Amino acid sequence: xxxxxxxxxxxxxxxxxxxxxxxxxxxxxxxxxxxxxxxxxxxxxxxxxxxxxxxxxxxxxxxxxxxxxxxxxxxxxxxxxxxxxxxxxxxxxxxxxxxxxxxxxxxxxxxxxxxxxxxxxxxxxxxxxxxxxxxxxxxxxxxxxxxxxxxxxxxxxxxxxxxxxxxxxxxxxxxxxxxxxxxxxxxxxxxxxxxxxxxxxxxxxxxxxxxxxx
Amino acid sequence: xxxxxxxxxxxxxxxxxxxxxxxxxxxxxxxxxxxxxxxxxxxxxxxxxxxxxxxxxxxxxxxxxxxxxxxxxxxxxxxxxxxxxxxxxxxxxxxxxxxxxxxxxxxxxxxxxxxxxxxxxxxxxxxxxxxxxxxxxxxxxxxxxxxxxxxxxxxxxxxxxxxxxxxxxxxxxxxxxxxxxxxxxxxxxxxxxxxxxxxxxxxxxxxxxxxxxx
Numbered sequence: 001x002x003x004x005x006x007x008x009x010x011x012x013x014x015x016x017x018x019x020x021x022x023x024x025x026x027x028x029x030x031x032x033x034x035x036x037x038x039x040x041x042x043x044x045x046x047x048x049x050x051x052x053x054x055x056x057x058x059x060x061x062x063x064x065x066x067x068x069x070x071x072x073x074x075x076x077x078x079x080x081x082x083x084x085x086x087x088x089x090x091x092x093x094x095x096x097x098x099x100x101x102x103x104x105x106x107x108x109x110x111x112x113x114x115x116x117x118x119x120x121x122x123x124x125x126x127x128x129x130x131x132x133x134x135x136x137x138x139x140x141x142x143x144x145x146x147x148x149x150x151x152x153x154x155x156x157x158x159x160x161x162x163x164x165x166x167x168x169x170x171x172x173x174x175x176x177x178x179x180x181x182x183x184x185x186x187x188x189x190x191x192x193x194x195x196x197x198x199x200x201x202x203x204x205x206x207x208x209x210x211x212x213x214x
Numbered sequence: 215x216x217x218x219x220x221x222x223x224x225x226x227x228x229x230x231x232x233x234x235x236x237x238x239x240x241x242x243x244x245x246x247x248x249x250x251x252x253x254x255x256x257x258x259x260x261x262x263x264x265x266x267x268x269x270x271x272x273x274x275x276x277x278x279x280x281x282x283x284x285x286x287x288x289x290x291x292x293x294x295x296x297x298x299x300x301x302x303x304x305x306x307x308x309x310x311x312x313x314x315x316x317x318x319x320x321x322x323x324x325x326x327x328x329x330x331x332x333x334x335x336x337x338x339x340x341x342x343x344x345x346x347x348x349x350x351x352x353x354x355x356x357x358x359x360x361x362x363x364x365x366x367x368x369x370x371x372x373x374x375x376x377x378x379x380x381x382x383x384x385x386x387x388x389x390x391x392x393x394x395x396x397x398x399x400x401x402x403x404x405x406x407x408x409x410x411x412x413x414x415x416x417x418x419x420x421x422x423x424x425x426x427x428x
Binding site for chain 2: 084157158160161162163164165166168170171174175178179183186187189190191192193194195197198199
């Protein structure tokens with residue numbers, strides 16, 4: 001008879017907490033299943049009842065990291081608000097969440113990023129999921145008259161690049177002192193006003209150029 | 215009598231090439247003056263004729279890395295072209311240069327970035343110099359009628375954030391396959407058209423919103 005699900009869940013939780021303890025102690029160095037067992041006070045064989053491989057452990061660690069961000073994305077796309085507001089919320093709420101995690105324990109934050117680089121295949125699925133939700137918001141924006149003449153994929157790519165410091169935790173880590181939700185709002189506004197439009201061949205748009213003659 | 219400058223220059227060049235060889239062989243691990251002497255075939259005492267400390271070596275390594283980028287910036291700001299063209303050139307020419315270095319030897323590129331993180335104080339001066347040149351271009355843009363109502367510092371900060379993947383070699387390293395000069399051009403256009411303007415309170419700008427009734 002299989003053990004109850006809650007028992008399995010408790011074992012997995014204990015092991016994930018043990019991963020965090022190991023990472024906290026010595027950074028993102030490679031963790032063996034044996035070390036993990038020792039930290040959790042289990043036999044190595046027991047660890048395999050909860051995770052079939054080290055890769056499965058790392059997938060669960062990534063899932064843990066992304067759970068609240070995925071919940072934000074799912075929630076935001078369902079809201080009945082305009083595309084500019086929705087896109088702001090889409091990036092701002094995850095940015096605020098990441099900023100909280102960073103403020104709580106900067107070293108642990110950095111170690112998890114290092115771990116993410118080592119297991120990039122595991123992360124990739126979440127990056128693609130983010131692009132999927134962003135493409136839904138871009139589609140709504142197009143319905144509202146924005147981004148004229150551009151494809152959805154092109155918009156998703158350019159927008160991701162223009163808000164990079166707010167959605168890429170590696171950049172956030174190094175530049176957090178320069179970032180704010182209010183700057184992000186101005187960037188999102190700039191994107192909605194400017195993306196898909198072309199500059200006239202010469203000069204500014206708003207008033208005639210004033211040339212200073214020295 | 216002091217030795218001729220060229221002799222000093224040749225010794226420094228030999229030592230910088232030795233740093234590169236060490237970094238190529240085993241990545242961005244800490245390099246001692248003794249190891250550097252061995253790689254260059256010098257006595258440790260001789261190394262100090264050329265560089266007074268390890269920090270001085272690292273400053274010279276950074277200077278080497280930045281020389282061509284600083285030359286590009288100095289050249290671009292002097293050109294007699296419009297602010298949008300100038301800003302594009304300012305980022306595009308350095309982006310192309312970094313992309314070349316990355317393509318030549320991705321591992322060496324990554325190791326130098328790691329070294330840069332370890333000696334961030336050395337890098338900081340070059341980052342500030344980039345901001346200085348960018349602020350000159352922003353000032354020209356304002357003269358041409360762009361970025362109405364924003365301060366130069368605010369513009370510099372927001373623009374750096376919006377073109378981050380093209381000027382931050384860490385981001386470039388991981389995302390080079392998504393980056394292109396043509397996308398950068400569209401981002402610069404978006405900045406010149408949208409930055410400093412506000413969205414109307416509701417709806418798109420270009421055409422009335424079409425609501426699909428299912």
